[in-house]
Amino acid sequence: MNCSRVLSPLRRSVLRRFLHGKPQIKINGKVYDEHPEYTNVSSTVLNLSDRSLHLKPAHPVGILRKQIEDKLNSTSNSFQLYNNFRPVVTVEENFDSLGFPQDHPGRSKSDTYYVNDKHLFRTHTSAHEVECFGNIQEFCPKVTSKTPTEKPGFLITADVYRRDEIDRTHYPVFHQMEGARVWRRSAEKCADGQEPLHIQKMRHDLAKLEKQLREESGNLVVQDDVSLEGNPKQSYMSDLEVDLCSQHLKRSIELLVAQVFNKKLESMGCKKSEAEFQVRWIKAYFPWTTPSWEIEVFWQGEWLELCGCGVVREQLLLNAGYDKDSTIGWAFGLGLDRIAMLLFEIPDIRLFWTQDERFHSQFREGQITKFKPYSKYPGTTRDVAFWLPQTQEASTLSPIHENDIMEIVREEAGDMVESVKLIDQFTHPKTNKKSFCYRINYQSMDRNLTNNEINEIQENVRRELVQKYNVSLR
Numbered sequence: 001m002n003c004s005r006v007l008s009p010l011r012r013s014v015l016r017r018f019l020h021g022k023p024q025i026k027i028n029g030k031v032y033d034e035h036p037e038y039t040n041v042s043s044t045v046l047n048l049s050d051r052s053l054h055l056k057p058a059h060p061v062g063i064l065r066k067q068i069e070d071k072l073n074s075t076s077n078s079f080q081l082y083n084n085f086r087p088v089v090t091v092e093e094n095f096d097s098l099g100f101p102q103d104h105p106g107r108s109k110s111d112t113y114y115v116n117d118k119h120l121f122r123t124h125t126s127a128h129e130v131e132c133f134g135n136i137q138e139f140c141p142k143v144t145s146k147t148p149t150e151k152p153g154f155l156i157t158a159d160v161y162r163r164d165e166i167d168r169t170h171y172p173v174f175h176q177m178e179g180a181r182v183w184r185r186s187a188e189k190c191a192d193g194q195e196p197l198h199i200q201k202m203r204h205d206l207a208k209l210e211k212q213l214r215e216e217s218g219n220l221v222v223q224d225d226v227s228l229e230g231n232p233k234q235s236y237m238s239d240l241e242v243d244l245c246s247q248h249l250k251r252s253i254e255l256l257v258a259q260v261f262n263k264k265l266e267s268m269g270c271k272k273s274e275a276e277f278q279v280r281w282i283k284a285y286f287p288w289t290t291p292s293w294e295i296e297v298f299w300q301g302e303w304l305e306l307c308g309c310g311v312v313r314e315q316l317l318l319n320a321g322y323d324k325d326s327t328i329g330w331a332f333g334l335g336l337d338r339i340a341m342l343l344f345e346i347p348d349i350r351l352f353w354t355q356d357e358r359f360h361s362q363f364r365e366g367q368i369t370k371f372k373p374y375s376k377y378p379g380t381t382r383d384v385a386f387w388l389p390q391t392q393e394a395s396t397l398s399p400i401h402e403n404d405i406m407e408i409v410r411e412e413a414g415d416m417v418e419s420v421k422l423i424d425q426f427t428h429p430k431t432n433k434k435s436f437c438y439r440i441n442y443q444s445m446d447r448n449l450t451n452n453e454i455n456e457i458q459e460n461v462r463r464e465l466v467q468k469y470n471v472s473l474r
Contacts, residue, residue, distance in 0.1 A: 025115060028086050035116035040109050042411050045121060045161055048173045049087050053352060054157045057365040060340040061175050061352060064260065065157050066366070068177060071259040072155065072252060075212050076205065078181060080135070080149040082156045085128050087121050094120060094127040097319050099287040110401035113161050113172075121161035125178035126288060126333060128156050132180070133320035139184050139327055153181035157336070163403040166410060166420040168348045175336040180312065181248065182329030185241075198328075202244040209251045217258035223280035224250070231283045231291040236314055236325050245311050246291065249330035250281060253295055253307055261297065263368045264343045284308055288316050289331055299342065307334040346371045348445065350415045356446045379418060379443030380451070382458045386471035388434045400436075400469050408468070409440055412460045418443040435474065 023034035025041065028050055056062040065083075073079050095107055105111060106123060113121040122128075133139075137148035156178040164170045186197040195203075213220070226246075233242040257279055265275045278298040286292045289310025296303040309332030317327050337349060344363070346352070351359055351371075358374045388400075402422065409420050417440060424437040440461070442454050465471050 027088055027115065030086075030088070032088070032115045032119055035114070038109070038114040038117045040163075040407075041113050041115055041121065042172070042407055044410050044414060045113055045172055048353065049121070049159075049161075051173075051353070052159065054159065054175050054336065055083060058360070058363050059352070060344045060346065060363055061336050063363065063365065063368065064336050064340045064343065065175075065177065067260060067263065068256050069155055069157075071256050072179065075208055075255075078151055079153040079155045079179065080132070080151040082128065082132060082154060083158070085125075085156065085158050087159060087161060088115055088119050089122045089127045091118055091120060093130065094122055094124070097130045097316070098126055099313065099315060101287075104287075110403045111163055113163060122158070123162050124160050124333060125156045125158050125176040126331075128158070129178065129180065129288070129331065130316065130320045132156060133182070133317060133322070136182065139182055139322065152183065153179065155179045163407060165402065166406050166417055168350075168418065169338065169341070171337070171349045171353070172410065173353075174349070176333055177336055178331065178333050179252075180329060180331040181252070182312070182317075182327050183245075184327055185325065199240065199244065202241075202248065206244060206248050206251065209248060209255065213251055213255050213258070217255065217262065219262070219276045220254060220258045221276055221278045222254060223278065225281045225283060225293065227283075228291055231293075233291055234311070234314055237311070237328055241328055242291070242311060245328055245330055249309055249311070249332065250293070250295075252330075253309060253332060254279060257295065257297060257306060260339065260343060260368075261299070267368045267370070284310070286310055288313050304342070306339060307332055309333070343368050344371050347373070348418070350418075350445055353415065354445050377444050377446075377448050379441055380449065380454055382440050382442065382454065383423070383437055384440065384458070384462055384465065385424070385435060385437035385474040386465060387474060388436075389470045389472070390433070400465075400471070404469070405438060405465070408464045409461055412464065413440075413442060413457050416442055416444045416449060416457070437474075 023036075023039075025032050025034055025039070025046075027046065053059050053061045054065050057066065069079070069081060095104070100106065112123055115121070132154045135148050135154070136152060137150055139152065158176065159173050160176050161173055164172060183198050183202055186199075194200075228242070233239070237245075261277060265277075280296050280298075280303070281293045282296065284292045284294040286308055289312055292308065292310030294305055295307045295309070296305050309330065312329045312331050314324070317329070318324060337352065340346065340352075341349060359371075362371060363369060406420055409417050419441045421439050422436065423439045425435065427434050440458070442449060442457070462473055466473060
C-alpha cells in the first residue's frame with residue numbers, strides 16, 4: 001500500500017473545514033474546534049489515541065501496570081484505581097493547576113500536542129491529580145464527583161503524549177502511572193503525652209509497610225537521602241510530619257521497585273536471597289511537590305532513573321477543594337514503557353504498538369518473560385539537508401525546532417522510521433547562511449520496505465520542510 005496516498009485523520013479534518021466552513025477535529029468521539037495558531041495534532045497521534053495498551057492484560061505495559069497496582073494495594077488496599085481517563089485535557093488541568101509557570105518549556109508547541117488554545121493531549125498523568133484528590137470523600141469537603149471514593153489514595157495509569165525525538169526509546173505516545181496518598185491532620189487536642197491522631201495513623205501505616213518490605217524484599221539495598229538542604233519542606237508542615245510522610249512515600253516506591261525487579265530476577269532463574277540489588281534516592285524538583293526526589297536502580301552495570309516523587313504542595317490540594325492546613329500527602333509519577341522495555345528485554349519502543357502477532361503471542365498475563373526477536377528486516381538511510389531561510393540567518397538558533405522535523409518524518413513514515421539524527425550543521429563563512437543535515441533511518445518492524453516506497457516518503461518529507469518552513473534544500 002502506498003502510505004503517502006492515505007488520507008490521514010488530520011487531513012480529513014482539513015477537508016471538513018473546507019466543506020463545512022468550521023474547522024474541527026473529532027477525537028475519541030468528541031468534537032473540538034481547531035485553532036489556527038495552536039492546533040498541531042498529527043494524524044499519528046490521532047490514530048493512536050484510542051489504543052489503551054495499559055488496559056491489555058497480556059501486553060507488557062498492561063502486565064507491569066497490574067503488578068504495581070496489586071503490590072501497592074496488598075498492604076492496606078488504600079488506592080482507588082483510575083485507568084480510563086481520555087487523553088484530551090484542558091490547559092488548566094495539565095499545567096495551571098499543577099503550578100507550571102507560564103514560561104515553562106513544556107507549554108510550548110514544540111513539546112506539546114495542542115487541539116486548540118484550551119485543550120491538549122495530556123503530557124503527564126498528573127493532569128488528573130486535582131480531580132482525583134477531589135474525589136476523596138473523607139478528606140475533601142467540596143467533593144462534586146458522581147463517584148467519590150473513601151480510599152485515602154489513588155493510582156492513575158494512562159497514555160501520555162509529547163512531541164519528541166525519534167529513536168528506539170522515544171515515541172510520541174507512552175504510558176505513565178501516577179500515585180498519591182493523603183492523611184487528614186487532626187484538629188482535636190490530644191491527651192497529655194499522646195501524639196495527634198494523624199501522627200499515630202502515619203506511624204501505624206509506616207510500620208505495616210516496613211514490615212512488608214522486610215519480609216518480601218530483604219535483598220534490597222537502599223542509599224537514602226534524608227537531608228532537606230536545597231530540598232525545602234513546606235512551612236505548614238512540622239518536621240515530624242515531613243519525615244513520616246517522606247518515609248511512607250519512599251518505602252512504598254521501594255516496595256513496587258522490589259516487586260517488579262524481583263519478578264525479573266525470578267524469570268532469570270535467580271533466587272531473591274542470592275541476588276542483591278541497589279537503589280538510591282536523589283534530590284529533585286517538581287512544580288507540584290516539595291521536598292522531591294528521584295529513585296534510581298543499579299541494573300546491568302548502570303544507574304537507571306525510574307520514578308519522580310515528593311510531598312504534595314498544599315496549593316495543589318487547595319485547588320482540589322481541600323481546606324487550608326487540613327491535609328498532608330505524597331505523590332509519585334513513573335514511566336511504564338522504559339521499565340517494561342528493560343524487564344521484557346524489548347529493544348525498540350515501536351514494538352509496543354505493532355499489530356504483529358509474533359510480538360503479542362509471546363506474553364501472558366501476570367508473567368515477565370524475555371522477548372524473543374523475530375526476523376529483523378533490513379533498513380535503509382536517507383539524508384535531508386537544507387539552508388535556513390535568509391530572514392533567519394542572523395539568528396543563532398534554527399527557526400525549526402528539532403521536534404518539528406521529527407513530526408514531519410513521523411507523519412510521513414509512521415512506524416517505518418527507526419531514528420532521525422542531526423549529523424551536520426555549519427555556517428557558511430562568506431554568506432553566513434546556516435545549514436542542517438539530518439539522517440533518517442527507515443526500518444519496518446514487520447516487513448521489507450522497497451526503495452520506491454522510501455524514495456516517495458523521503459520526497460514527501462523534503463516537500464513538507466519547504467512548504468512549512470521555507471527552507472532551501474541542498
